[in-house]
Amino acid sequence: MAEQLSIEHICKSFSGLQALDDVTIKLHQGEILGLIGPNGSGKTTLINIISGLLAATSGKVKVGNVEITKLKAYEVATHRISRTFQTIRLFRNLTVMENAEVAAVGVGISRKNARQKAMTALSEMKLESYADLLAGTLPYGLERRLEIARALAMDPVFLLLDEPGAGLNEEECNDLLVVLDHIRKKYDLGILIVEHDMRLIMRLCDRLHVLQSGKTIGEGTPEEIQENPAVIDAYLGESGKEN
Amino acid sequence: MKKANLTHWFSSYSTIIILTVPMLIMAGLTDLFAGSLLIRIVTALFVSMVVVLGMQVFMGNSGILAWAHVGFMGIGAYISSICSMTPTTKEIAIPQIYPFLLNLHFSFIPSLLVGALVAVVIAAIISYPLMRLSDTTAAISSFALLIIINTVLIHWDKVTNGPRTLFGIEELTTVWTAVFSAILILIFAYLFKESSLGLKLRASRDDYHAAQAMGINITQVRYYSFVIGAGIASFGGGLFAHYITSFTPSAFYMAETFNILTMLVVGGTMGVSGAVIGTIVVTFAREGLRAVENFINLNHVLPFDVVGLTEVLLATALILILIFRPEGILGGREFRWMPKKSAKKKIEEPASVQVNE
Numbered sequence: 001m002a003e004q005l006s007i008e009h010i011c012k013s014f015s016g017l018q019a020l021d022d023v024t025i026k027l028h029q030g031e032i033l034g035l036i037g038p039n040g041s042g043k044t045t046l047i048n049i050i051s052g053l054l055a056a057t058s059g060k061v062k063v064g065n066v067e068i069t070k071l072k073a074y075e076v077a078t079h080r081i082s083r084t085f086q087t088i089r090l091f092r093n094l095t096v097m098e099n100a101e102v103a104a105v106g107v108g109i110s111r112k113n114a115r116q117k118a119m120t121a122l123s124e125m126k127l128e129s130y131a132d133l134l135a136g137t138l139p140y141g142l143e144r145r146l147e148i149a150r151a152l153a154m155d156p157v158f159l160l161l162d163e164p165g166a167g168l169n170e171e172e173c174n175d176l177l178v179v180l181d182h183i184r185k186k187y188d189l190g191i192l193i194v195e196h197d198m199r200l201i202m203r204l205c206d207r208l209h210v211l212q213s214g215k216t217i218g219e220g221t222p223e224e225i226q227e228n229p230a231v232i233d234a235y236l237g238e239s240g241k242e243n
Numbered sequence: 244m245k246k247a248n249l250t251h252w253f254s255s256y257s258t259i260i261i262l263t264v265p266m267l268i269m270a271g272l273t274d275l276f277a278g279s280l281l282i283r284i285v286t287a288l289f290v291s292m293v294v295v296l297g298m299q300v301f302m303g304n305s306g307i308l309a310w311a312h313v314g315f316m317g318i319g320a321y322i323s324s325i326c327s328m329t330p331t332t333k334e335i336a337i338p339q340i341y342p343f344l345l346n347l348h349f350s351f352i353p354s355l356l357v358g359a360l361v362a363v364v365i366a367a368i369i370s371y372p373l374m375r376l377s378d379t380t381a382a383i384s385s386f387a388l389l390i391i392i393n394t395v396l397i398h399w400d401k402v403t404n405g406p407r408t409l410f411g412i413e414e415l416t417t418v419w420t421a422v423f424s425a426i427l428i429l430i431f432a433y434l435f436k437e438s439s440l441g442l443k444l445r446a447s448r449d450d451y452h453a454a455q456a457m458g459i460n461i462t463q464v465r466y467y468s469f470v471i472g473a474g475i476a477s478f479g480g481g482l483f484a485h486y487i488t489s490f491t492p493s494a495f496y497m498a499e500t501f502n503i504l505t506m507l508v509v510g511g512t513m514g515v516s517g518a519v520i521g522t523i524v525v526t527f528a529r530e531g532l533r534a535v536e537n538f539i540n541l542n543h544v545l546p547f548d549v550v551g552l553t554e555v556l557l558a559t560a561l562i563l564i565l566i567f568r569p570e571g572i573l574g575g576r577e578f579r580w581m582p583k584k585s586a587k588k589k590i591e592e593p594a595s596v597q598v599n600e
């Protein structure tokens with residue numbers, strides 16, 4: 001049965017500063033939803049709240065009918081929600097294989113199956129030949145891929161990607177697009193992606209959600225968003241029209 | 244496929260063989276050819292190794308500076324001694340001892356195990372809240388724990404004989420008991436590191452937030468490893484007591500903590516191989532320096548007596564290691580037999596532009 005991740009009326013304030021103001025998003029299994037907006041609009045804050053690293057001031061996060069708002073980060077992970085980080089956060093002294101393996105073990109998969117899951121995830125991201133290297137020795141592009149492989153090894157239903165294309169060159173970005181589309185279909189994932197690269201976002205996403213200063217200023221298909229005057233004004237500007 | 248698995252398996256466990264065979268040879272040669280002083284040194288080396296490995300289990304895998312483990316070593320030393328001493332000896336050695344402790348009398352190994360068990364229970368009761376802390380706060384709080392344990396050892400006359408020397412313990416730790424204990428603990432520490440629990444703990448060491456997002460309950464995995472490490476340190480304390488045969492609570496305080504920490508840091512905290520190499524290097528460095536110091540003083544090489552040369556040079560060496568090789572001699576790597584095929588593959592991909600956030 002298809003699951004749904006619901007973010008309902010989420011507000012978050014940091015000592016008076018309103019980082020998120022009444023944000024409501026629904027993410028269905030099998031779709032890719034792009035979360036875009038200018039710097040400081042609250043995109044990463046929202047991902048941190050969903051994954052339990054930050055507590056919301058008010059509002060609810062639900063998987064199906066199960067509320068996960070108050071859960072700790074390690075408990076959220078067991079509800080088959082996995083994520084990557086904008087600033088790469090690999091386990092640098094663990095091997096590439098162990099990075100993926102520990103993610104699977106972390107959500108309660110047995111060691112033997114974890115190894116299998118890890119291997120599959122690494123091969124999805126074309127990392128299997130680096131399995132025995134320490135993660136800290138990987139070049140940047142591979143680090144980005146390992147972030148995603150590690151999240152995949154957790155056998156997620158929902159995958160939250162925080163700027164997976166940051167710092168990648170055009171070719172790497174194209175590869176990323178192909179691989180994300182592929183894993184979404186193969187594993188029937190619901191993917192929430194934060195990204196500034198508009199070419200990537202417009203080609204990849206089924207729907208977009210636009211934030212500005214913590215508020216929703218637009219949602220809809222990429223085509224609708226590109227025509228949305230509020231979004232063009234706040235974020236896309238002239239460059240958005242060109243694309 | 245089968246063969247590849249077997250090779251992989253052998254490669255993973257080759258560390259244990261590579262480390263233990265030289266240890267056995269060292270113990271054997273010592274037993275056959277060495278004089279009594281060298282036997283004492285090598286025995287002490289293996290006893291220290293047990294405590295260093297206990298510290299590695301927690302500190303190496305969690306990345307949290309562990310001050311308290313030498314305190315647990317002290318608990319093990321006292322409890323195991325009380326268990327192994329005869330009631331008659333105890334009446335003289337600890338005049339105020341509780342009656343129920345007076346009549347306890349076990350043989351050597353059970354005494355060591357009781358000592359370890361008591362430390363495990365104490366650690367299990369007190370350490371959970373400490374495991375929520377990270378970095379500096381964690382280090383300071385475990386330092387406070389060392390002070391508490393030391394204070395209790397000094398003032399609990401009815402168990403420890405207070406600040407006075409506890410004497411009359413039988414010398415039961417031979418070079419062979421020491422080396423076999425060290426090997427046993429080494430195997431355990433290695434398996435622990437490779438276990439699911441060890442893997443989770445190492446992940447939490449490398450990145451706290453990512454580990455949580457991967458479903459790891461960091462407080463819990465730290466807690467288990469702290470308790471296990473305390474048990475091992477305590478077991479080592481029991482071996483120490485039955486090697487040195489008389490001691491005061493000050494034997495399990497700052498100087499010994501520094502000694503054990505130096506061994507672990509010099510070798511490299513993140514690996515079992517580092518713990519082993521660090522113990523060996525520091526033990527022989529210390530004995531070598533001590534010999535030099537004695538030579539200088541006995542032969543009046545200098546117009547004055549040299550005092551504390553060993554300690555100062557060892558501390559200096561530690562500082563230099565921390566500056567130039569902060570991850571220790573081995574840098575967390577394990578000795579491992581590598582089949583040729585899977586030898587390190589070159590990274591073909593050019594490193595693309597680094598983005599600094």
